[in-house]
Amino acid sequence: MNLIKWKKQNNVSNEIANLNQWISDFFNESPDLFTQNCSINKGNPFLPEIDVIENDDRIEVKVDLPGFEKENIHVEFNANRLRITGERKTEEETKRNHYFKSERVFGRFERAVTLPTGVNAQNIKAVYKNGVLELTIPKTEESKVKQIKVN
Amino acid sequence: MSFYNRLEELFDIQNELSNFFEHVFANTDRTFGLYEGKLKLDADLWENDQEYVIKIDVPGIEKNQIDISAINNTLAIKVSRPDIDQEEKKSFFRRERFSGCAERHLTLPSKINRDSISAVCKNGVLEIHCPKTEEEKPRQITIKTE
Numbered sequence: 001m002n003l004i005k006w007k008k009q010n011n012v013s014n015e016i017a018n019l020n021q022w023i024s025d026f027f028n029e030s031p032d033l034f035t036q037n038c039s040i041n042k043g044n045p046f047l048p049e050i051d052v053i054e055n056d057d058r059i060e061v062k063v064d065l066p067g068f069e070k071e072n073i074h075v076e077f078n079a080n081r082l083r084i085t086g087e088r089k090t091e092e093e094t095k096r097n098h099y100f101k102s103e104r105v106f107g108r109f110e111r112a113v114t115l116p117t118g119v120n121a122q123n124i125k126a127v128y129k130n131g132v133l134e135l136t137i138p139k140t141e142e143s144k145v146k147q148i149k150v151n
Numbered sequence: 152m153s154f155y156n157r158l159e160e161l162f163d164i165q166n167e168l169s170n171f172f173e174h175v176f177a178n179t180d181r182t183f184g185l186y187e188g189k190l191k192l193d194a195d196l197w198e199n200d201q202e203y204v205i206k207i208d209v210p211g212i213e214k215n216q217i218d219i220s221a222i223n224n225t226l227a228i229k230v231s232r233p234d235i236d237q238e239e240k241k242s243f244f245r246r247e248r249f250s251g252c253a254e255r256h257l258t259l260p261s262k263i264n265r266d267s268i269s270a271v272c273k274n275g276v277l278e279i280h281c282p283k284t285e286e287e288k289p290r291q292i293t294i295k296t297e
């Protein structure tokens with residue numbers, strides 16, 4: 001939430017200007033929300049859940065992707081924006097007579113996140129284990145949290 | 152004529168905007184990545200002549216945190232994933248994945264041989280095979296001609 005400067009006079013044009021600013025901020029600050037909800041994912045039920053955790057010296061990204069092959073998961077990084085795409089192929093089963101439940105989703109998915117701080121893209125580590133894709137992205141020196149001593 | 156065209160265009164735009172905002176705000180919590188989700192335990196269940204097969208998505212769950220029990224022909228599957236909050240110095244920028252316990256009950260359409268149920272967990276997918284009892288397996292009935 002941004003701080004808005006307190007203005008003494010409270011007339012209508014000020015309020016409208018504030019509202020304009022708020023709407024601008026809203027759309028500018030969160031491009032991720034809209035790409036996810038409006039582009040190729042519209043109508044596509046496959047949106048794997050993603051956690052982005054910020055530590056002192058690194059950012060961890062975890063995506064729930066059960067039942068994938070490593071080769072079908074792709075991670076791209078560009079200008080602090082992480083883009084994870086992939087495809088879960090429908091499984092070839094031997095003899096399936098009759099389905100009672102079919103809830104699992106297959107097919108393509110795409111998720112993108114803009115990372116909160118500057119990161120060192122050279123050393124991104126990606127591991128796919130137990131159906132979870134874990135990315136560890138070290139922060140740049142300036143972005144690391146530094147403790148400041150109070151005298 | 153041209154006036155009505157313009158009016159229609161305006162209504163179209165209004166519809167588009169309405170749909171847009173509805174779609175974006177439909178899952179506000181999920182959209183803003185602020186909450187912790189619930190594990191749905193999506194399941195596929197099908198049968199063949201010999202057995203019932205269940206496949207459940209259980210991402211990030213270790214084998215020893217899955218508990219499967221069977222009462223008659225109902226399977227109870229409990230899973231748990233450690234609470235992420237307990238680790239130090241973490242601040243969530245975006246949080247959608249669940250942590251904690253989840254449970255699902257699946258009732259199979261007919262009797263199963265409880266002693267020969269087998270389960271495998273690989274890549275975050277739990278696969279359970281429940282063999283049918285002998286009486287439940289389909290039998291071919293030959294038609295005699297008189």
